[in-house]
Amino acid sequence: MNLETIIKEIGEYKGPNLKFMEVCGTHTASIFKNGIKSLLPTGLKLISGPGCPVCVTPSAYIDKAIEWAKKPDCVLLTFGDMMKVPGFTHSLSEAKAEGANVEIMYSPHEVLKKAGSNPSKTYVIACVGFETTVPVYSLLIKQLEENNISNVKLLTALRQVLPALEFICSTDSEIDAFIAPGHASTILGSDAYRNLALDYKKPFAVAGFEAEHVVIAIYDLIKQMEKGKHEVHNLYPSAVRPEGNKTALETIDQYFTSGPAYWRGIGTIENSGLYLREPYMKYDAGSLGLSDDADKQTSKCRCGEVILGKINPDECPMFGKACTPLKAKGPCMVSTEGTCGIWYRFSDRK
Amino acid sequence: MCVALPGKVIETNGMVGKVDFQGNIVNVSLGVVDAKVGDYVLVHAGCAIEVMQKDAAEEIIELFAELETMHNES
Ligand code: SF4
Numbered sequence: 001m002n003l004e005t006i007i008k009e010i011g012e013y014k015g016p017n018l019k020f021m022e023v024c025g026t027h028t029a030s031i032f033k034n035g036i037k038s039l040l041p042t043g044l045k046l047i048s049g050p051g052c053p054v055c056v057t058p059s060a061y062i063d064k065a066i067e068w069a070k071k072p073d074c075v076l077l078t079f080g081d082m083m084k085v086p087g088f089t090h091s092l093s094e095a096k097a098e099g100a101n102v103e104i105m106y107s108p109h110e111v112l113k114k115a116g117s118n119p120s121k122t123y124v125i126a127c128v129g130f131e132t133t134v135p136v137y138s139l140l141i142k143q144l145e146e147n148n149i150s151n152v153k154l155l156t157a158l159r160q161v162l163p164a165l166e167f168i169c170s171t172d173s174e175i176d177a178f179i180a181p182g183h184a185s186t187i188l189g190s191d192a193y194r195n196l197a198l199d200y201k202k203p204f205a206v207a208g209f210e211a212e213h214v215v216i217a218i219y220d221l222i223k224q225m226e227k228g229k230h231e232v233h234n235l236y237p238s239a240v241r242p243e244g245n246k247t248a249l250e251t252i253d254q255y256f257t258s259g260p261a262y263w264r265g266i267g268t269i270e271n272s273g274l275y276l277r278e279p280y281m282k283y284d285a286g287s288l289g290l291s292d293d294a295d296k297q298t299s300k301c302r303c304g305e306v307i308l309g310k311i312n313p314d315e316c317p318m319f320g321k322a323c324t325p326l327k328a329k330g331p332c333m334v335s336t337e338g339t340c341g342i343w344y345r346f347s348d349r350k
Numbered sequence: 351m352c353v354a355l356p357g358k359v360i361e362t363n364g365m366v367g368k369v370d371f372q373g374n375i376v377n378v379s380l381g382v383v384d385a386k387v388g389d390y391v392l393v394h395a396g397c398a399i400e401v402m403q404k405d406a407a408e409e410i411i412e413l414f415a416e417l418e419t420m421h422n423e424s
Binding site: 001002003006026079106107108109110129132133135136138139142183186187208209210212213216219220223227233235236237238239240241245247248251 | 353354365379381382383384392394395396397399400402403404405406408409410413414415417418420421
């Protein structure tokens with residue numbers, strides 16, 4: 001089998017209409033960058049899922065981060081992606097322009113040096129991410145403990161992929177099959193999707209991020225659907241083991257426990273958040289109960305529907321008009337992996 | 351956000367190490383992987399999350415071969 005035959009077979013698909021969800025924003029980006037949508041037959045739609053942690057972070061979280069950044073002797077550290085996400089009134093980037101102490105980090109571990117040499121300052125880290133990123137924070141707490149550093153706090157909006165997928169499967173049966181996120185699966189393992197595949201009778205393909213990886217996953221899912229299978233196929237074995245990264249999973253479990261979490265535009269999903277366990281709550285910067293959402297009250301942003309695959313970004317009346325990457329109305333337009341932003345940047349490749 | 355890039359481990363020292371990304375040498379936490387010098391690791395936010403078993407090109411060639419058996423047997 002080679003790429004040409006696979007592409008040809010995908011293009012020739014004539015069965016019932018299918019909807020596949022690519023859960024992860026990095027897959028969405030790869031699909032657009034590589035023009036994969038142009039290879040698809042009319043009966044097959046790819047829907048972008050909730051797999052961008054920045055896009056699902058509630059407005060109340062941004063406000064809390066800004067509150068810290070405005071305190072004297074306090075520095076808020078964040079990944080660059082978060083800077084333009086709107087809170088109720090401001091984004092971090094606007095707050096910074098008004099004098100709040102916001103610094104962009106590349107790795108949360110940078111804080112160790114800073115906190116060690118500036119003991120009078122408090123460093124608050126905006127911890128946003130899925131399972132891929134959580135071990136990074138576990139290791140950080142371990143080091144804070146070992147080095148007796150007490151002037152670092154974590155403001156967490158950590159989310160788990162499986163409860164979100166369960167939510168989609170149980171509330172929206174329109175999705176026929178899933179392209180599972182490659183790097184979250186590195187931690188979780190491909191076996192993690194087994195129960196979902198069985199319970200909801202949906203095939204899963206764990207895929208890497210090269211164009212070929214994505215094409216192979218689409219082909220695999222079509223074949224599974226044609227044969228009435230609902231298996232989990234690991235098509236990224238170079239980085240994903242069936243059992244995942246056990247050490248990483250153990251460190252997550254050591255420091256974090258699951259609880260309900262609010263997904264912007266979607267609502268609260270049981271057990272979908274990760275929060276510091278009791279012995280480590282001293283490092284928490286007020287992460288519990290951040291569930292208010294500006295979108296609901298003040299704007300007509302339809303990110304929630306976009307994230308759940310109910311509408312395409314260009315069906316939002318603000319897309320490309322009131323809402324562009326430079327003046328984003330919703331988080332899906334801000335993040336480099338947000339569906340609206342990707343659609344906007346690659347609008348010639350739909 | 352969950353992007354991770356492969357790089358080659360060139361030095362290890364307990365929980366930390368140095369990883370070479372095409373000439374860019376970066377300090378990386380090795381706390382959740384069992385990596386040796388010479389291994390390729392997948393790095394996300396300054397932390398190695400897995401030791402790569404093979405490179406992408408090799409993997410894709412193998413997947414093409416496997417697809418045939420996977421979908422033709424039944
Ligand atoms: S185009 Fe803008 S306003 Fe509309 S759903 Fe996307 S992010 Fe929200």
